[in-house]
Amino acid sequence: MKAWVVRELGGPEVLRFEDVEPGQPADGMVRIAVRAAAINFPDALMVAGTYQSKPALPFVPGVEVSGEVIAAPASSGFKAGDRVMALLDSGGLTRGGYSQIADAVPSAVSLMPAGMSFEEAAGFTLTYQTGWFGLHRRANLKPNETLLIHAGAGGVGTAAIQLGKAAGATVIATAGSDEKLEVCRRMGADHVINYKTQDFAEEVKKLTGGRGADVVFDPVGGDVYDRSTKCIAFEGRIVIVGFTSGRIAQAATNHVLVKNYSVVGLHWGLYKSRAPELIAPAARALVDLYESGKIKPHVSVRLPLAEAPAALASVAGGKSTGKVVLTT
Numbered sequence: 001m002k003a004w005v006v007r008e009l010g011g012p013e014v015l016r017f018e019d020v021e022p023g024q025p026a027d028g029m030v031r032i033a034v035r036a037a038a039i040n041f042p043d044a045l046m047v048a049g050t051y052q053s054k055p056a057l058p059f060v061p062g063v064e065v066s067g068e069v070i071a072a073p074a075s076s077g078f079k080a081g082d083r084v085m086a087l088l089d090s091g092g093l094t095r096g097g098y099s100q101i102a103d104a105v106p107s108a109v110s111l112m113p114a115g116m117s118f119e120e121a122a123g124f125t126l127t128y129q130t131g132w133f134g135l136h137r138r139a140n141l142k143p144n145e146t147l148l149i150h151a152g153a154g155g156v157g158t159a160a161i162q163l164g165k166a167a168g169a170t171v172i173a174t175a176g177s178d179e180k181l182e183v184c185r186r187m188g189a190d191h192v193i194n195y196k197t198q199d200f201a202e203e204v205k206k207l208t209g210g211r212g213a214d215v216v217f218d219p220v221g222g223d224v225y226d227r228s229t230k231c232i233a234f235e236g237r238i239v240i241v242g243f244t245s246g247r248i249a250q251a252a253t254n255h256v257l258v259k260n261y262s263v264v265g266l267h268w269g270l271y272k273s274r275a276p277e278l279i280a281p282a283a284r285a286l287v288d289l290y291e292s293g294k295i296k297p298h299v300s301v302r303l304p305l306a307e308a309p310a311a312l313a314s315v316a317g318g319k320s321t322g323k324v325v326l327t328t
C-alpha cells in the first residue's frame, strides 16, 4: 500500500510517499480501507515535532479517516464492508491516516451516519467533538448568549459556528480575509469581523451594547487572546482551544478577578483517557444534529492522497477554510 512517511522532522516537504507493507493488524484492531483522510492543523505540528504528543520516527501522519472495514474482530461489533469513521491516535501514532490502509481500536471507530459522504465523515469527529466539548462541557454555553468564535473559517471554527447556532447562541465570528468572512456567514454566523483590519474587541462591544461576549472560543491565542479579554462579558468564559498564531498568551489573573470572567482550557484528547464516558453521548448528539441538518462539515478542498504535502502546507499556512481532505 502507499502511505506518506515521516523519517525526519520538518515542514510538509519532509513527507515521503512510500510503498509500505501493511502486515497483519495487531490483535483487536479494526482494519480500514481508507477512502478519505482529514488534514488537521496539529498534523503539521506533529510532522514538525512541536506538538504535545511526539510519535517515534518513522511514522505516518494523520489522525482521522473514513473508509470501509476490511477486517474486524467479532467482538468489535464491526464487519467487513461497514462504512466507518475513525480516530487513529490511540496508543501513539505509528501508522496514521495519510495512507491507503489504517488500523484503529474499536472504541475509536463508529459507523457513518446515513447520507454522509466519506469526505464529510473524515473530518467529522475531531472538529465537532472539539467544538462540542469546548462550548458545552467547558463553557456551558446557554441559549441567547453571545458567542465569539475566532478563526471562524477554519476546521474547528466552522464546526463551532454551526454548533453555537444549533445551541441558540448569537454567533460573532472573526477571520483574516473577506473570503473567510463569507465562509463564516455561510456557516451561520450572525456577525463577522475581519480581525486583520478591524479591532474585533471594539466591534464586539458595539454589537453587544458594551456588554461583551459571554463565551469566546479561541483557537488562535497570542494577541487574539489578549484582545478577547477586552470584550469578555461579566461572568464570561474564554475557552483556550489552540495557538495557531504561534504565541501562547499569558493570562493576567488580576484582570480575571477584576472582570469576573473565567479562562478555561480544552484538551479534547484527554477526555479519551480521563472521562471516556462523555464521548459517546457527544457523538450521538452530533450525529442527531447532522441528521437533522443543523450541522454539516464544510469540506472545501479534496485532493488525491498523492498530494498530501501541498494539502498539509495549505492548512499549516492558515490558507484553507473548513476541512481539507485527502481521497484515495
Ligand SMILES: NC(=O)c1ccc[n+]([C@@H]2O[C@H](COP(=O)([O-])OP(=O)(O)OC[C@H]3O[C@@H](n4cnc5c(N)ncnc54)[C@H](OP(=O)(O)O)[C@@H]3O)[C@@H](O)[C@H]2O)c1
Binding pocket: 040, 041, 042, 126, 127, 130, 151, 152, 153, 154, 155, 156, 157, 174, 175, 176, 177, 180, 219, 220, 240, 241, 242, 243, 244, 245, 246, 266, 267, 268, 269, 315, 316, 317, 318, 319, 320, 321, 322
Ligand atoms: N484543544 C483541542 O482539543 C483541539 C482539538 C483540535 C484542534 N485544536 C487546535 O485548534 C486550532 C485550529 O485547528 P484547525 O484544524 O481548525 O486549523 P485550521 O483549519 O488550519 O484553522 C486555523 C486558523 O487559524 C488562523 N490563524 C491565525 N494565525 C495563524 C497562523 N500564524 N498560521 C496559521 N493559521 C493561523 C487562520 O485563520 P484566519 O486567517 O482567519 O486568522 C486559520 O485558518 C489548532 O491550534 C489546533 O491545534 C485543538
